[in-house]
Amino acid sequence: MFIVKYRKIFFTLSAITIALSFYAMVVKGFNASIDFAGGSIMEVSYEKRPDGDTLKASLDKAGFEGAHIQMAGESEVMLKTKALSETDRQALVAALSLDGTLKMEEKRLNSIGPTVGKELRNNAWKAIVLVILGIVLFVAYAFRKVSEPISSWKYGAITTVTLLHDIIVPAGVFVWMGKEVDTLFVVALLSIMGVSVHDTIVVFDRIRENLKNRVSNDFATTVGMSLRQTFTRSINTSLTVMLVLATLFFFGPASTKDFSLILWIGIAIGTYSSVFIASPLLVVLEKRQSR
Amino acid sequence: MWKTRIGALLLLVIGAGIGYFIYASEPALHSGKTVYGQGFAEKFPFKLGLDLSGGVQLVYQADVSSIKPEEVKDAMASLRDVVERRINLFGVSEPVVQIEEKGGITGPVEERLIVELPGITDVKKAVEMIGQTPKLEFMKERSTAELEKYNKAIEKFKADQAAGKPLNIPAELLAGPYQPTELNGRFLERAVLEFDQTTRAPIISLVFNEHGSELFAKLTKENIGKPIAIFLDRELGNSEPISAPVVREAITGGKAQITGKFTTIEARTLVGRLNSGALPVDKLELVSTQTISAPLGAKALNAGIWAGVWGLLIVAGFLIVWYRLPGFVATIALLIYVVLMLTLFKFFHITLTAAGIAGFILSMGMAVDANILIFERTKEELRKGHGVHDAIIEGFARAWTSIRDSNISSIITAVILFWFGTSLIKGFALTFGLGVVISMFSAITLSRAFLFALPVKGHGTFVRFLFGSGFLRIR
Numbered sequence: 001m002f003i004v005k006y007r008k009i010f011f012t013l014s015a016i017t018i019a020l021s022f023y024a025m026v027v028k029g030f031n032a033s034i035d036f037a038g039g040s041i042m043e044v045s046y047e048k049r050p051d052g053d054t055l056k057a058s059l060d061k062a063g064f065e066g067a068h069i070q071m072a073g074e075s076e077v078m079l080k081t082k083a084l085s086e087t088d089r090q091a092l093v094a095a096l097s098l099d100g101t102l103k104m105e106e107k108r109l110n111s112i113g114p115t116v117g118k119e120l121r122n123n124a125w126k127a128i129v130l131v132i133l134g135i136v137l138f139v140a141y142a143f144r145k146v147s148e149p150i151s152s153w154k155y156g157a158i159t160t161v162t163l164l165h166d167i168i169v170p171a172g173v174f175v176w177m178g179k180e181v182d183t184l185f186v187v188a189l190l191s192i193m194g195v196s197v198h199d200t201i202v203v204f205d206r207i208r209e210n211l212k213n214r215v216s217n218d219f220a221t222t223v224g225m226s227l228r229q230t231f232t233r234s235i236n237t238s239l240t241v242m243l244v245l246a247t248l249f250f251f252g253p254a255s256t257k258d259f260s261l262i263l264w265i266g267i268a269i270g271t272y273s274s275v276f277i278a279s280p281l282l283v284v285l286e287k288r289q290s291r
Numbered sequence: 292m293w294k295t296r297i298g299a300l301l302l303l304v305i306g307a308g309i310g311y312f313i314y315a316s317e318p319a320l321h322s323g324k325t326v327y328g329q330g331f332a333e334k335f336p337f338k339l340g341l342d343l344s345g346g347v348q349l350v351y352q353a354d355v356s357s358i359k360p361e362e363v364k365d366a367m368a369s370l371r372d373v374v375e376r377r378i379n380l381f382g383v384s385e386p387v388v389q390i391e392e393k394g395g396i397t398g399p400v401e402e403r404l405i406v407e408l409p410g411i412t413d414v415k416k417a418v419e420m421i422g423q424t425p426k427l428e429f430m431k432e433r434s435t436a437e438l439e440k441y442n443k444a445i446e447k448f449k450a451d452q453a454a455g456k457p458l459n460i461p462a463e464l465l466a467g468p469y470q471p472t473e474l475n476g477r478f479l480e481r482a483v484l485e486f487d488q489t490t491r492a493p494i495i496s497l498v499f500n501e502h503g504s505e506l507f508a509k510l511t512k513e514n515i516g517k518p519i520a521i522f523l524d525r526e527l528g529n530s531e532p533i534s535a536p537v538v539r540e541a542i543t544g545g546k547a548q549i550t551g552k553f554t555t556i557e558a559r560t561l562v563g564r565l566n567s568g569a570l571p572v573d574k575l576e577l578v579s580t581q582t583i584s585a586p587l588g589a590k591a592l593n594a595g596i597w598a599g600v601w602g603l604l605i606v607a608g609f610l611i612v613w614y615r616l617p618g619f620v621a622t623i624a625l626l627i628y629v630v631l632m633l634t635l636f637k638f639f640h641i642t643l644t645a646a647g648i649a650g651f652i653l654s655m656g657m658a659v660d661a662n663i664l665i666f667e668r669t670k671e672e673l674r675k676g677h678g679v680h681d682a683i684i685e686g687f688a689r690a691w692t693s694i695r696d697s698n699i700s701s702i703i704t705a706v707i708l709f710w711f712g713t714s715l716i717k718g719f720a721l722t723f724g725l726g727v728v729i730s731m732f733s734a735i736t737l738s739r740a741f742l743f744a745l746p747v748k749g750h751g752t753f754v755r756f757l758f759g760s761g762f763l764r765i766r
Contacts, residue, residue, distance in 0.1 A: 040580075043587075086418045086577060107587050109414070113578035115401075116350065120713065127711040134703040142696045184646060187708060187716050191653065191723070194704035198657075198697040202664065205693040233667045240609060240663070241656035244602035248652050252598035253591035255342065256649040263653070 004224045007280035014165060014277055021172020028175050033182035034080070036121045040111035042079045044096055047103040049075050055096065062095035076107070084111045124186040131190050135197050136160050142201070146208050149219050150286050158285070159200055162270075162278045166196040170266040174258075184259045192266030195241065199234060199274035206230050207279070219286045223279050231275065238271040299744035302737060306627035313633050335637040339409075340644035340718060343592040345585030346409040347417055353402040354574035367402050370575075374406060374421055383408045404575070414582055421575075428476070428522045429507075430469035430532070431514050441468050467530065469520045472510055478503025484562045485548075493558035495534075495549040504545025512541035521549075595648035602652050603629060606659055614666050617742060621662040624737040628658055628730055635725065647718035654726025657701065661734030664690040683742050687735070694731060701727045 003010070034041060052069055055077065059067050067081040077096070084092060089109070097104045112120075140156035167189045174185065206226040216222045245267070248260040314320050316332035341348050353370060355363050367390045378386045387407035392400055411417055432438060444464040451458055480503070483496045499507050510519065516539075520532035536549050606625065610618035632651060636643060669686030677685065705724025708716055 084580065086415065086580075089580070090415060105584065106412070106582065107584045109580055109582040111580040113352075115352070116579050123711045123713075127707055130707045130711075131704050134707060135700050138700060138703060142699075183713065183715055184719075187646070187712075187719055190704055190708055194701040195657070197700040198660070201697040201700060202693045205696060209689070209692075229671065230667075233663050236613065236663050236667075237660040240606050240659045241653070243605045243609065244652050244656035247601040247605060248598045248649055250598075251594060251601050252649065252652070253594040253645040255591060255645045256595075259646070259649055 003227055003276055004220050004280050004283055007276075007283065010276040010280065014273070017169050017172075018165065021168050021175075024172045024176040028178070030175060030181045031178060032121075033180040033185075034083075034110065034112050034117070035182040036117050036124070038083050038112050038114035038117035040081055040084045040109065042081075042092065042096075042106065042110075043072070043076060043108040044079070044093075045073075045076045045105050045107050047075070049077065050098065050102060054098070058095045058098050059092075062091050064092060064095060083113045084109075120183060124183070127186070127190060131193055132160060132163060135163065135193065139197070139201065139204075143204065143208060146211060148211070150282065150289060154285055155204055155282070158278055158281045159197055159204075161281065162200055162273045163193050163196060165273050165277060166192055166266060166270040169269045170262050173265055174262055179258055179262075184256070185262060188259050188262040188266065191263060192270055195267055196270030196274060199238070199271055200278045202233065203227060203230050203274055203279055204282075207282070220283045223283050227275060227279055234271055234275055238267055241267055295740065296744045299740045302627075302740050303623075306623075306630065306737075309627070309634050310630040313630050313637075316637065337633075337636060338640045338642045339588075339592065340642045340647070341407055341409060341581065341588070342583055342645050343588045343595070343643060344409045345412070345583050345588035346407065347411050347414055348408075348579075348581040349406045349414075349418065349421065349577060350579040351404040351406070351421070352576045352578045353404060354576065355402050363400075363402065367404070370404060374404060378406070378408065378421070383411055385409055403578075410585065412582060412584055414580065418577065428525055429472055429474040429510065430520045430522060431472050431510060432517045432520075433466075433468055433470045437463070437470075438468060441466075469522075469532070472506075474503065474506045474510055478506060482562045484559055493555050495558055495562055497547040497549065499545040499547075501545070504543070507545065507547060508541060508543045511538045511547075514538050515540060591645050595645060595652075599648065599652050599655075602655055606655060610659065610662070614663075616745070617662075617666050617669070617738075620741045620745070621659065621666075621734075621738055623741060624662070624733050625655070625658060627737055628733040629655065631733070632722075632726060632729055635729070636722075641721060641725075642718060643722075644715060644718035646715050647722040650719040650721070650723035651726055654723050654730060657727060658730030658733065660697075661690070661694045661731060662738055664693055665734065665738065680743075687739055691735070694734065698727050698731050 049071070052071065055069055056067075059065075059069070059079075064081050067079055070078040070080075072078050079092075079096070081092070082088075089111070093104075093106060094100065136156045136159060139159045140153045143152040143155040146152050146155070170192060171189065174181070179185075203226060206229055207223055210216075210222050210226050215225060242264055245260045245264045249257055249264065252260060312328070312332050315326050315328045316335055317337075318329075318333070353367065355366060358366050371388050371390055375386070375388045378388065386409070387405070389405045391403040391405055406417075406421060408417055433441065440463045444461050448458065448460070448464060478499050480498045480500045483498070485494045485496050486492065487494055516537065518535040518537045520535040522532050534549050603625070607622040610621050610625075612618070614621065632654075635641065641647075665686050668690045669682045672682035672685040673679070702724055705720045705727065708720035709724065712720055
């Protein structure tokens with residue numbers, strides 16, 4: 001199988017993308033949304049929208065310096081600022097309507113206090129660590145009867161490497177695009193992990209079966225064969241999932257657009273890694289062991 | 292053979308029945324016309340999250356630092372009751388008031404109160420109503436002269452009303468027959484429900500704290516033979532006293548009893564209200580607010596539905612074009628899967644959010660995976676020269692371990708997400724996790740039952756075409 005044979009090319013490719021992703025994270029940094037940093041977003045719609053400078057002047061006067069104003073659509077304005085108390089909110093509404101002189105409707109407000117933000121951030125990290133741990137333990141358990149030629153915990157270890165690969169790259173792409181990192185972003189990463197492992201397990205399961213049936217004495221050949229047998233399935237499954245995600249992106253609610261985009265990227269990467277990275281890595285481990 | 296066919300037919304009929312239930316339960320689907328069973332089906336509407344229905348979510352942090360740890364739970368429960376009562380005054384349909392405990396392992400326990408008001412966009416009024424401390428007031432009768440004025444005003448008002456004259460409400464009438472005293476809920480230690488030894492009639496006992504006892508003694512001494520009216524949340528518009536017992540003698544022990552003509556249930560409610568009138572927590576601080584206007588929510592809901600419809604159509608198209616007959620069977624199974632999920636959402640009142648819909652749509656894509664695994668496996672067995680029937684049996688048997696193991700990992704993810712999540716994540720985790728479990732069921736039972744019931748046998752070219760896939764021919 002060419003994938004096993006030319007594995008070095010794929011390893012290099014992945015190493016480069018991961019390095020680029022890290023570079024993006026270090027240089028551009030995570031753009032934390034209000035979910036994690038605390039703060040508020042308000043979306044209002046005007047009958048007659050004032051221009052940006054007028055709004056800014058009015059906001060500055062009311063004490064909302066540094067508020068981020070963004071025009072949206074024909075009559076809407078999106079505003080980002082600090083977390084709001086009820087008094088703040090009323091002051092902000094007054095400032096936005098230029099003290100009630102403009103007709104305006106408050107369409108959406110999301111205000112998150114700093115303690116809640118910190119708590120969400122902690123929870124996100126805990127969830128990521130727990131999911132990785134849970135999956136590794138499960139894979140090691142599921143493959144516990146496979147010990148020849150390489151032991152079951154190595155399947156688990158490789159799954160982890162693939163997992164990290166699958167979340168680092170989409171995260172890097174997202175950071176590079178300057179997208180905001182919010183709760184749904186973390187949920188997307190966790191779902192990518194679920195789907196990526198799903199893929200990897202299908203390939204590993206085939207290897208497990210082929211080893212049991214002793215289809216070949218050579219481990220690399222066995223892996224290659226398993227890959228060929230599961231290839232169509234990997235592509236077709238990812239294709240269907242990516243198709244539904246595309247409909248979610250194009251037709252779905254605005255609030256889940258970024259979510260479907262990152263899932264889409266992640267599933268593409270996850271399929272790639274389960275075929276081109278995970279299984280060839282098994283061969284590498286086996287070769288190193290038999291030497 | 293006939294047994295499998297009857298079984299498959301039965302599953303189809305059940306699937307169609309569930310589909311019809313969904314159809315009948317949503318008036319928008321049959322454009323308002325009355326259909327059979329509508330009355331029953333409509334008892335199970337979808338429960339929409341605030342981001343789809345529009346409304347306000349307020350998260351409060353309660354300061355409980357002065358309350359003994361073992362009493363915090365009770366204090367929070369009574370706080371919830373107070374807030375719930377206030378919201379009911381507001382007239383919201385299906386409000387949610389929940390207590391949430393945070394931390395405890397990594398830091399001090401934080402007590403939160405989450406209030407969700409669907410359909411409400413007046414945040415200002417909502418915050419004002421909830422944020423105010425519940426107020427219990429003891430009032431005494433006005434002076435004789437003032438009372439006379441009040442009674443005259445009432446008589447005049449009644450006479451005017453009877454004569455059909457234009458009504459105007461004088462200030463005396465507005466002020467009511469009672470006047471404020473110093474005594475209020477802050478001085479009440481607790482209220483207890485008791486029963487009269489002989490008549491078994493309910494009695495409400497009030498216990499004041501030290502200062503409260505003094506005030507109460509003074510008040511009763513000055514008002515023997517007159518009523519003392521007890522008001523709750525008078526400023527919010529509860530203009531009738533919850534009770535106005537007449538003082539028989541001066542009470543010095545800091546304890547009072549309210550006897551009146553109320554039922555046990557009324558008395559119990561009153562005790563609850565009196566206890567909640569006494570401050571349940573030190574302070575209530577608003578830590579996060581979320582409002583979404585109703586049109587914005589409706590837009591998101593609409594978009595979610597269309598994304599689901601398109602997703603379903605595209606997946607069905609792909610399955611039929613690539614996998615032909617088995618693909619068609621899988622499409623039927625997928626349709627049953629979709630209506631089954633929708634029914635579960637309805638029956639278990641699962642709150643649907645935008646993220647939840649995304650999880651459901653994603654699970655639709657994943658649901659197909661099990662079918663693809665089985666079909667690919669079946670095709671391999673066909674290549675090896677097995678007959679169609681044997682190939683399908685082998686295909687199912689061999690794909691099973693893959694399906695099981697790969698889905699367990701998805702379930703692990705969903706469970707952890709549900710555990711850690713805020714309501715937003717929980718919505719996603721629930722629909723996604725439920726979807727994975729149900730889809731596993733639909734792939735291995737429904738697709739299987741339908742495939743075996745098909746009247747195909749042997750090795751003919753046409754049969755092989757039907758069970759082939761993609762653009763390759765199986766020789």
